[in-house]
Structure formats: C-alpha cells, structure tokens
Amino acid sequence: MKALQWTGVNDLAVNDVPDPTLEDDRDVIVQVRRTVSCGSDLHLLGGYIPFMRSGDVLGHEFLGEVVETGSAVTEHRVGDRVVVSSFVACGQCWYCRQELYSLCDNGNRNPAITEHLWGSAPGGCFGYSHAMGGYEGSHAEYVRVPFADVAPSPCPTTSPTSGPCSPPTPRRPAGWAPTSVVCSPATSSPCGARAASARWRHAPRCSSGPNGSSSSTRWRSGCA
Amino acid sequence: MLLGAERVFVVDPLEERLRMTRRFVGCDTLQEGTDDVGAALLEATAGRGPDVCIEAVGMESGGGSAVEEAYDRAKQYLRLQTDRPTALRHAIYHCRKGGTVFVLGVFAALADKFPLGAVMNKGLTLRGAQMHGQRYIPMLLERMARGELVTEHLATHVMPLDDGPAATTCSSPRRTAACGRCSCPTAEPS
Structure with missing residues (x-):
C-alpha cells in the first residue's frame, strides 16, 4: 500500500510499504477514507519530538471502513464506517475504567521512553513517534487499529449534505481559496449516496440519545 | 457557547x-x-x-x-x-x-x-490533557449529526495521498494562512 513516511527532519515521502496485518485478535484493519494533517504532525515533521525513525508513517486523526476484524472483536463488522480515536487504549485498565483513555496503562508499546521522561507513560497514539508506542499512522491506505472494541466509533447516519462523513462543503469562506485542491469522484459524492450504495454492506449503527454512545462506551470498557 | x-x-x-x-x-x-x-x-x-x-x-x-x-x-x-x-x-x-x-x-x-x-x-x-477520544468522539458525532457542531469548514484542502508532503506542510502558518492550526488538509488515499 501507499503511505506518507517521515524520512527525516522536514522530509516526507509517499512510498510503498507493507500492508498492515492483524497482530492481535482484538485488532481491526481500517481502510482509510479521510485522514487529517494535525498541527502536531508539524512538531513531528520538524524534529521537535526526538523519537521518530526514518520510515515512520504519520497521521493520527482519521475515519474509514473496517475491512478485516480479529477473532475477538465484537463491536465491529467488515463494512462498518468508523471514526478512530488517535489514542490507543485497552479499555480495561484503571485509567480506561474512568474514561481517561489517553492515560491508558496498556496502549503504549514502548512505555520505557516516557516513563523515563515524564515519570509514567500515557497511552499510545497512531503515527506519533516511538515515545507514543511507535504505531504506524493513518496517512496510508490501510491502518491497523488495536483494541478495536474500544477505539473506533461508528459514524452515525446523517443527511446527504452534512455530518461527519460528508465531503467538505464547496462553500468556503471568502478569501479562503485553497492553494491546491484535487477533487476525486469520492470527494464529490455526498455521504448519503455512498451509504445507500452497495459499498457499505452494513448500515452504520446510530445512537438515538445524547448519552447513548457514552453508556455504550462504559459498557464496552467494563464499567457499570 | x-x-x-x-x-x-x-x-x-x-x-x-x-x-x-x-x-x-x-x-x-x-x-x-x-x-x-x-x-x-x-x-x-x-x-x-x-x-x-x-x-x-x-x-x-x-x-x-x-x-x-x-x-x-x-x-x-x-x-x-x-x-x-x-x-x-x-x-x-x-x-x-x-x-x-x-x-x-x-x-x-x-x-x-x-x-x-x-x-x-x-x-x-x-x-x-492529551485527548480521551473514546470518551468524547461518540458525543461529538451525535452533536454533529444533530447540527449542533458544524465542521465542514475545517476541511479547507482535500488532497490525494500522493500529495501528502504538501498536504502536511500547507497547514504550517509559515506556508499559508489559509488553514487553522489543526485539522486542515484532508488527504484521501487515491
């Protein structure tokens, strides 16, 4: 697959990299539909976080479609459209049970770095240096999402012209003409049309009440 | 607010x-x-x-x-x-x-x-704090679905993944003022 790799300070390249695979039965693989360049990508790009290695894939804010699920995943099926939290959290530790997910004790695969630096390690984060777990990021065609029953949130169904899955509106503010815009068929088709097509095999689940997903989150993480 | x-x-x-x-x-x-x-x-x-x-x-x-x-x-x-x-x-x-x-x-x-x-x-x-996304994203998506939060304007640039280097650096305030500090270009795998 193609991915955007950090290849050095202020140096990026789009290269072919190995497709992600399921490494744990709680993983899913998400085909990325939208991935956002965050301000903190600039800190990583500029070498201000000294725990990047050449070849690391950036990107930690994304949504997409589940294309493969581990055997222990119960909350997601192939075809689900999901928004994935940038932080990797187990959902079961002391911090996760209090819904302090970015402080998860188990999300960071390299806790020694931040334990030494800060006294204790926060959770992991996609595409955010080896200090934050060294997870491959979302500026790629596919990304492995660990602890998938905790991290991704289903996209609610929305009107064709608004909502989290719809393409950006062409009504941009005056004076905000982008320097470069590339429109593809996918970006010009509204969300509702895509949801109704055969591409999405399962209708996204939608919570009716404002607290629906929150209670669902608590249930998933084992908290009453 | x-x-x-x-x-x-x-x-x-x-x-x-x-x-x-x-x-x-x-x-x-x-x-x-x-x-x-x-x-x-x-x-x-x-x-x-x-x-x-x-x-x-x-x-x-x-x-x-x-x-x-x-x-x-x-x-x-x-x-x-x-x-x-x-x-x-x-x-x-x-x-x-x-x-x-x-x-x-x-x-x-x-x-x-x-x-x-x-x-x-x-x-x-x-x-x-960093961000407790698993706690807040469901609530934010519901507010977006109800129209209480409008976010489309934050996607100022939509670019294919092949343009990833430019998509990343264009959110730098030194390169262009046409973006917020966060959530600016949106790359799409081509």
Missing part, C-alpha cells in the same frame, strides 16, 4: 483564522500583535481576567516580544529546552486570580522561564 461558557475569546496572530472563528463559531476574537489582548480581556471581565485560559498552541509557540522569541528559539535550537512556552506564559499572565489554566497544546518535555510565581501567588489551577 455549546457547554455554557458565558463568553469566549479566541486569540491568534492570523486574521484568517480569526475570521473563520467569527464566521463559524461566533465568539469574540483578539488578534495577537495588533490588539491589546490584556486590556481587552480585563475590559470584558470587570477587570478580573478570564476564569479559564486554554493554551492550544504547544511547543512551537511564537507571539512574544522579540527578545522572548529569540531567547526561546535559541534555547530550543541548542536543546537546552524542548518547548517554547510563549502562549502558556500569556495564558498564566492573563488568567484571573483563582482561575484555571489548561494546557492543551502539545509539549514534549522541558520549558524555561515558566512563571511559577504567578501560578502560586494567583492561586491558579493548572490542568492538562
């Missing part, structure tokens, strides 16, 4: 971002470097200062005096500090006595000239 704040000011040096804020959020704005930020905040709060100041810039902050900026950049360049905390110093300075300063911008490790005296003597509460 959405969660009940009586009044919110956004402070930023770039007029383009402030225009976006006024148009899509509807709160007050102050331009760093042009407006007298401190006087305006005192004027709006009966002379006390804001109850809560949220620092949302992080380790590459600017906006201080020329001396402050040169000092912070030199120390960061020489690895004598990892972070430039200019906006955080301003947040602590302008916050009212007994108020809360929230550190939301991304910092790596160590910063020099931290105004600890103000934190202690003004009785400030200092808080910080």
Whole structure:
C-alpha cells in the first residue's frame, strides 16, 4: 500500500510499504477514507519530538471502513464506517475504567521512553513517534487499529449534505481559496449516496440519545 | 457557547483564522500583535481576567516580544529546552486570580522561564490533557449529526495521498494562512 513516511527532519515521502496485518485478535484493519494533517504532525515533521525513525508513517486523526476484524472483536463488522480515536487504549485498565483513555496503562508499546521522561507513560497514539508506542499512522491506505472494541466509533447516519462523513462543503469562506485542491469522484459524492450504495454492506449503527454512545462506551470498557 | 461558557475569546496572530472563528463559531476574537489582548480581556471581565485560559498552541509557540522569541528559539535550537512556552506564559499572565489554566497544546518535555510565581501567588489551577477520544468522539458525532457542531469548514484542502508532503506542510502558518492550526488538509488515499 501507499503511505506518507517521515524520512527525516522536514522530509516526507509517499512510498510503498507493507500492508498492515492483524497482530492481535482484538485488532481491526481500517481502510482509510479521510485522514487529517494535525498541527502536531508539524512538531513531528520538524524534529521537535526526538523519537521518530526514518520510515515512520504519520497521521493520527482519521475515519474509514473496517475491512478485516480479529477473532475477538465484537463491536465491529467488515463494512462498518468508523471514526478512530488517535489514542490507543485497552479499555480495561484503571485509567480506561474512568474514561481517561489517553492515560491508558496498556496502549503504549514502548512505555520505557516516557516513563523515563515524564515519570509514567500515557497511552499510545497512531503515527506519533516511538515515545507514543511507535504505531504506524493513518496517512496510508490501510491502518491497523488495536483494541478495536474500544477505539473506533461508528459514524452515525446523517443527511446527504452534512455530518461527519460528508465531503467538505464547496462553500468556503471568502478569501479562503485553497492553494491546491484535487477533487476525486469520492470527494464529490455526498455521504448519503455512498451509504445507500452497495459499498457499505452494513448500515452504520446510530445512537438515538445524547448519552447513548457514552453508556455504550462504559459498557464496552467494563464499567457499570 | 455549546457547554455554557458565558463568553469566549479566541486569540491568534492570523486574521484568517480569526475570521473563520467569527464566521463559524461566533465568539469574540483578539488578534495577537495588533490588539491589546490584556486590556481587552480585563475590559470584558470587570477587570478580573478570564476564569479559564486554554493554551492550544504547544511547543512551537511564537507571539512574544522579540527578545522572548529569540531567547526561546535559541534555547530550543541548542536543546537546552524542548518547548517554547510563549502562549502558556500569556495564558498564566492573563488568567484571573483563582482561575484555571489548561494546557492543551502539545509539549514534549522541558520549558524555561515558566512563571511559577504567578501560578502560586494567583492561586491558579493548572490542568492538562492529551485527548480521551473514546470518551468524547461518540458525543461529538451525535452533536454533529444533530447540527449542533458544524465542521465542514475545517476541511479547507482535500488532497490525494500522493500529495501528502504538501498536504502536511500547507497547514504550517509559515506556508499559508489559509488553514487553522489543526485539522486542515484532508488527504484521501487515491
């Protein structure tokens, strides 16, 4: 697959990299539909976080479609459209049970770095240096999402012209003409049309009440 | 505002971002470097200062005096500090006595000239966080679906993954002012 790799300070390249695979039965693989360049990508790009290695894939804010699920995943099926939290959290530790997910004790695969630096390690984060777990990021065609029953949130169904899955509106503010815009068929088709097509095999689940997903989150993480 | 704040000011040096804020959020704005930020905040709060100041810039902050900026950049360049905390110093300075300063911008490790005296003597509460997405994203998606949160305007650039390097760097305020600091270009795998 193609991915955007950090290849050095202020140096990026789009290269072919190995497709992600399921490494744990709680993983899913998400085909990325939208991935956002965050301000903190600039800190990583500029070498201000000294725990990047050449070849690391950036990107930690994304949504997409589940294309493969581990055997222990119960909350997601192939075809689900999901928004994935940038932080990797187990959902079961002391911090996760209090819904302090970015402080998860188990999300960071390299806790020694931040334990030494800060006294204790926060959770992991996609595409955010080896200090934050060294997870491959979302500026790629596919990304492995660990602890998938905790991290991704289903996209609610929305009107064709608004909502989290719809393409950006062409009504941009005056004076905000982008320097470069590339429109593809996918970006010009509204969300509702895509949801109704055969591409999405399962209708996204939608919570009716404002607290629906929150209670669902608590249930998933084992908290009453 | 959405969660009940009586009044919110956004402070930023770039007029383009402030225009976006006024148009899509509807709160007050102050331009760093042009407006007298401190006087305006005192004027709006009966002379006390804001109850809560949220620092949302992080380790590459600017906006201080020329001396402050040169000092912070030199120390960061020489690895004598990892972070430039200019906006955080301003947040602590302008916050009212007994108020809360929230550190939301991304910092790596160590910063020099931290105004600890103000934190202690003004009785400030200092808080910080990364993001607890699993807790808040479902609520945010529901608010978006109900139309309470509008986000389409944040996707100012939609580019294919092949343009990833340009998509990443165009959100830098040094390259173009046509983006917010976060959530700017949206890359799509082609």
